[in-house]
Amino acid sequence: MNKQLLSKTGLILAVILFIAFIIVVNGNFKSARVDLTEDKLYTLSEGTLNILSSLQQPITLRFYYSEQVAQALPSLKAYAQRVQELLMEYQRASGGMIQVKIINPKPFSDHEQRAKQYGLQSIPIEGEADPLFFGVAGTNILDGLESIRFFQPEMEDVLEYDLTRLIYQLSDVERKNVAVMSSLPIDGEDYDPLKGQLDTEGGAKPWAVMGKLREMFNVSVLPEDIRRIPSSVDLLMVVHPKELPDQTLYAIDQYVLQGGKLITFVDPYAEIDVPEKDPDNPMAAMVANRSSNMPELLSNWGVERNPSDVVADRKTARQVDFGAQSNNQPIEYVLWNALTQENMNSDQRITSKLRKINVATAGHFKILDDATTEITPLLSSSDEAMLVDKRVVQFRNDPVALLTKYERGTISYPLAVRIEGQARTAFPDGAQGDNRTIIKMPDHLDEAKSGIDVIAIADVDLLDDRFWVIMQDFYGEDLAFNTSNNIDFIHNAIEELTGAEGLISVRARTGFTRPFVRVEALQREAERLYRAKERELENKLQQTRQRIARMQVERSGAGAEIMTPEQQKEIAEFRAIADRTELELRAVKGNLRKDIDQLETLVKFINIGLIPIVVAILALITGWLRVRKRTRGRFQS
């Protein structure tokens, strides 16, 4: 046999072997991998493993995935593989309690029909005749059904959380009863929870937070004039209590003393509480009360929410574009804060693993000297925060002025606290009812039975959709993309207070962006340096222009055709001042980005030019050495 023939046969054999090898490898070795991400994003978390090991009844997960249709979408295919493998990981870790079925629903088949019955979403793909199914339906033996209608690749960060939540919902854990009381339309207007839709067209929708709460708990809404909190309520959420009647406060007081758990959101200035506009009296909206508090109860529990101050914090300020007010450029709005891990209590399970919580014009708590309870801050401002009178925001909100007048403080203010321990009632004699009668409950308590457990948060706006979620329409369904951990904070707090094992440790894994902190710091510093100057110059420019205008008006008023040389000189001087100021102002505006631009240029130079230059110099040196060696060698020989 000649050598060439041998090599050809060898090559063909090798190619076949290679293809077979890749197919075999892809089919096996599924869990042989090392997850090197900092947060172990691709490994089942401890919380998930705990939930899986405590499953009492079998759960079937049907993974519907139209494989052929997905061929046209390579990135989605890779994600589908990840989902499938994660599901297998769940099956493996569940010790037989979870069974995963992978189903490829062919068009017009029973499987397709079933997928639709489970509520899964099919998506039309361009250039493909059949729609794409890519979701999971989970069932338990009690006919419970939960599904993820479609796996969004953009939500890969929260994939494990979503799957674990689905399993948790199907497991036989008893759902806690959460009651919500609010002066704001938190559950939408005329929203019918049974139908899951609005009764009237055009009414306000429920806030996204309600949908998220309903995923995990049995949620009911209580009226604000209630006389007694039902004992079946495991946790009460009081949102923006504005002028609650005494009977309600008394009901809350007794509920808490009886051992009921409470989370309350009390805000000095709730941005979301937008007053109705009165065309006859435009001032009415401005002076409308937008604050909420429960001073009677809170003071008895050992804290006080200052009624007039909001917390301004430069260190955690968010960049906000106020349009013309901020020269159409985003500036640091010191009243809107993105709290980071530094601002959260790392010893409390509720906050220990969260990364970012957005608050807006938040208030703060003062711990009273005579408090009988133990008060633990959960969220705090940085120690550079300052307090601002809320009227500053209410009557003339000027973000630039806020920034220029900002003075770094030295105190860290608690924005959310947990209150535990002994407390007495605020209504020892009962409370006054609607018809001026005194109500005193038959089982009235003067003192807590076994200590109270309350979380008070000095901000309502953190529940507002725009501070934590982006809603997107996905084939008629609202999809929520979290932009911060606000909802996780609420979920964690409820689970912690009600003693539900829950998903706290799984939730902590949701990852967010990793910004260029140094660039942000530079921006902060630049703003600090230049905003005040900018404002001063702008004022000066305006005054000068006004003076010129005034002089011209005076001249025409005097009827003089020609100005005196003195007047001409004066106007010329003012013009010169105006020109100079304008030039200065432009320089100051330029300076705002100067440091960042310089850093960008430097970074670009180092990363594009520096090493090539070093390599070129090295090449020249070695080349020269070589030439020298050669010539010397020649000379010596």
Add this chain to the structure above:
Amino acid sequence: MNMLNIWFIMKREFGGYFATPVAYVFIIIFLLLAGFSTFYVGNFFARGEADLYPFFSLHPWLYILLIPAISMRLWAEERKSGSIELLMTLPVSVFEAVLGKFFAAWAFTGLALILNFPLWITVNYLGNPDNGVIFTGFVGSFLMAGGFLAIGSCVSASTKNQVVAFVLSLIVSLIFVLAGYGIVLDFFSSWAPQPLVDAISSFSFLTHFDAISKGVIDLRDILYFAALIAIWLFANALIVNARKAD
């Protein structure tokens, strides 16, 4: 197979790269292109995210252009100048020579890749990146470079003309990057059975590189690149052997 022989050839080849200015020019071009594409195509600074996604995501396309330029001379040059005869008279086997040359080229590419280290420092200076993800990004990129080099090395052995070697390697590399994309798969799915189509899609460099650069080193991705390198180097050795017999 004698490891010492492979090491000897590798050292000789690696040193050979720096005997001419070509290696320096290649490194400079690679660094410039990687830098420019990261900052101007990937918008690294404007993105404001402390990760190296804009850097790594463009590597497959950079390699398609640059690696054939390294690999084209691996064997074509030897064959053209006749130095292959000299190489074959040395007491080394064809496999050892193939491996030695390949490892030298791979180490050279690795050096070029490592010289992008200022970017890693930069991103750590500007923010708090996930360094695990960055590390796997480098590992994935290096493995992918190995895949491209193995293809190029084999193609180079089959021709005396470096330009032909360059163009052919570029085309084959492109196929391996694009496998997994709709166009390629449609062509196969019209006549090939589904498992084969699946296998072809799993042959794409992009699929495996993306998986590694997300921060997870999966045995399957490592085995894929290892097997790919092995098969192309095996073919490379067969071709050199066959040509030797000519």
